Amino acid sequence: MDFITLWACLIGLAILLYVILDGFSLGVALLFRTTRNEEERDLLMDSIAPVWDANQTWLVFGGGGLFVAFPLIYGVLFSSLYIPLLTFVFGLIFRGVTFEFRSNATRKRPWNLAFFLGSLVAVITQGLTLGGILSGTKVVAGHFAGGPFDWLNPFSITVGLALVAGYILLGSTYLIIKTAGTVQERAYLQATRSAWIVLAFQILITIWTAIHYPPSLSNWINPPRVYFIWIFPLIGLLAFYGTVRSLNSRRELLPFFFSATFFFAGYLGLIASIYPYVVPPNITFQQAAAQRETLRFTLWGVVIVLPLVLGYTVYSYLIFRGKVGPDRYY
């Protein structure tokens, strides 16, 4: 496997980890609007307080990795998606500061709103970003040459809404693990509802992507990809079935893992349908790659350090395992 493919997989992994980890963090924040009182909101915040920052760091790593390995993509996409990306970051700022500000505040309402709105903005702009990428980018001589609103269309807005549903699914299944009583009961209901909504969106967007971006259609029906690409929707459907079944039988850990698999399958299916054009319609991974020495040097760092990072991340989750409640963090 050459460096370029290796780096592509690495960045893909970083983004997937970000989506799952910050997915549930943002999802929990989105569920703030369904809580009944401050105690319940405290529980929700406590469930993600020790881990939200490390979760978010996978985004910074994914972006940094993109900058290292595929600078053409980094430059082109960050220019074309300027508005959604910076709006995304500003949403993250409000989400991030709420943890400490709210705990120190006597009037919590403004911060409850900031937490919810900041997260909502972050999720929708992520969807607009993804939809924008799939809508194609105008590139001339290796630089962005399109307009400021190329990314804004019904397709990308739909992807934004789909992500809202998707992160609510991840968030509610996470709350099933971390909470008990009324909040957990409510989470079971929210997870079941959002699972069906996510399925509907997943089907809609898969079909729409094929129409919106025709080259992906050929990947679905022509060899050689047709031989394996259909595995992903299949895994997705099985994961969906697993999610709903485990929710009905009141399992605690399985719903989250099935939901994450559901996401994973959709993600891989999407990549399989556009690969190797990472910036549709005409920039491939190979074309966008950095100097070999850069790929090699940074890869060494990653190979040595990333296992350590994964190790202490798992350790941290183990330290904070169990239901929230007894030892209040704030």
Add this chain to the structure above:
Amino acid sequence: MDVLFLSRIQFALTTMFHILFPVLTIGLSLHLVIFELLWLVTEQEVYYRMYRFWVKIFAINFGIGVVSGVVLEFEFGTNFSTFSQAVSNVFSPLLAFEVLTAFFLESGFLGIMLFGWERVRRSIHFLATCLVSFGAIVSAFWILAANSWMQTPAGYRLVDGRFMVTDFAAVIFNPSLLARMSHMTIASFETSAFVIAGISAYFLLKERHPALFRRSLGIALMMAALFAPLQVYLGDVSGRQVFKHQPLKLAAMESHWETNTTGGASFSVVAIPDMNAERNLFSIDIPNGLSLLVTHSPHGKVRGLIEFPREDRPDVFILFWTFRLMVAIGFILLLVMVWAAFLWRAGRLYQNRRFLKSLLVLHPLGFLATEFGWITNEVGRQPWLVYNVMRTAQGVSPVAVGNVIWSLSLFLIIFLVVGTSYLYYILKAVRRGPDLSSPIPSVQKPAGMKLLREPKDKTAAATIKKRDEN
């Protein structure tokens, strides 16, 4: 009002906002390591309570540092994509290593540090504090490697306008890295020491929790006594680095127009430069001062601004004054420490009210000095993005000006809301004072713990009485 101008303003404002928080993160975490070490070794309750007070401030500060930093990573791509694509081979690995070796480390162990009191052993918690502090310093290393490379580029060659790496060791350990990294790290330590000293002085002036804050103040002043003189020395080292590698920037910082061919170059204490006329309209000079300062000999040659093309010259007025203000603060803080030394010899360190009031009034100065220093550094880098190689105007993104108006407006709103909230909640947390009544988690409490006694402090005595009754 074009994309270049607005992007520069935006990057400048986002960086100036962001930098304030890591300064306290880096400096305060070092002090927390010391406080926790004292807690572990001496088993005196006062150090546990001290740690938990200062970590509340640390926690409020840390989150904003992180989220305001994410903006910057994105801004390279959104506002300066042409630059990013050109230098990526050399520049981007430094940022990637920052995320890998510092951000993950800090954020990974922060949870245990802030919330893991009842879940881990004392030694593990201390390890978490140490790793967060270490991560903060490592983060400073990488980002300064990146910024220093922009100032004194090395280890590359240009191929068709694209920077290709020839030697990563030379890229990272470029000529100005070590000087600038140490200067910035010590700046963070010193600023934080004065913040702790100032807040401690506040409590001593109000006669609240004297036993706890006397110790806080003592430790902070010991650190300040070490760092204030060290920082002045490191400033000199940095200055000579600039003289060696960026003589135009130095000439601008000193408003030094004519190269001294015979005799020494004089140092202008104050000056009003006129960039068009290429001279100082007014100045108060010390003969041979500049030569002595940068060449360590009274007649050393210092190149003047007129030797360089007009379009390469940075803004002399800004540079001259921000540099001087930074240095002035450095010396004020040093003088405060000299005063402290005399008071300590006389045994009046914690009792002299004028000294305590001065500490309180002067405690934010470190932040100002940091901003002035960075303005000097970055405005002095102009008109270059990569010094002497790529101009700022060449690096900007091909985006519409409306984009930047949007993001700049958003940023100004956030700066106002988040900035004022930050100050409000920090002041609130400070004024509330240390929590002496919450029970100490059993996993933290050693068998032979020495209780905190605050006999002269009525509020503390009441809470301790209540605690002892439980």
